[in-house]
Amino acid sequence: MDGSTGRRNTRQRKLILKAVEELGCHPTADQIFDRVRRELPRTSLSTVYRNLGILADQGILGTVTGAGKEVHYDHNNSDHCHIRCSVCGRICDVDVHPLDKDRLSPEELSGFVLQEISVNLVGICPECAEAEKERNGIR
Numbered sequence: 001m002d003g004s005t006g007r008r009n010t011r012q013r014k015l016i017l018k019a020v021e022e023l024g025c026h027p028t029a030d031q032i033f034d035r036v037r038r039e040l041p042r043t044s045l046s047t048v049y050r051n052l053g054i055l056a057d058q059g060i061l062g063t064v065t066g067a068g069k070e071v072h073y074d075h076n077n078s079d080h081c082h083i084r085c086s087v088c089g090r091i092c093d094v095d096v097h098p099l100d101k102d103r104l105s106p107e108e109l110s111g112f113v114l115q116e117i118s119v120n121l122v123g124i125c126p127e128c129a130e131a132e133k134e135r136n137g138i139r
């Protein structure tokens with residue numbers, strides 16, 4: 001890798017991180033790609049995928065799997081739960097921690113070494129609930 005390639009990669013990675021943060025609510029690679037391309041039109045989808053993979057491997061970005069097994073990226077990489085809208089599929093953070101890793105004993109874990117806890121809640125987001133009401137003629 002020569003110096004200019006390295007610099008370009010760093011720039012792309014920074015833009016990708018910025019895009020994830022600005023898009024907020026757990027964007028997918030496609031949404032991140034659209035955003036990055038506005039600033040760096042020559043960026044390819046495979047570059048975005050590759051960099052997202054690296055950022056996730058390094059623990060800089062968290063990942064959440066959506067209903068369609070599509071991966072959503074999360075700039076908040078601390079332990080937290082997610083709620084997914086069963087209608088539109090958007091994913092939001094939930095500020096509760098129903099399970100405490102340190103409180104689980106080896107017996108409770110069937111002898112497993114715990115790596116992560118993922119608790120996913122499913123519901124209907126305010127926008128979809130509102131749309132549903134309108135469809136039913138309730139105002």
Ligand SMILES: [Zn+2]
Nearest residue numbers: 085088125128
């Ligand atoms: Zn929704």
Ligand SMILES: [Zn+2]
Nearest residue numbers: 074076092093
């Ligand atoms: Zn999150």
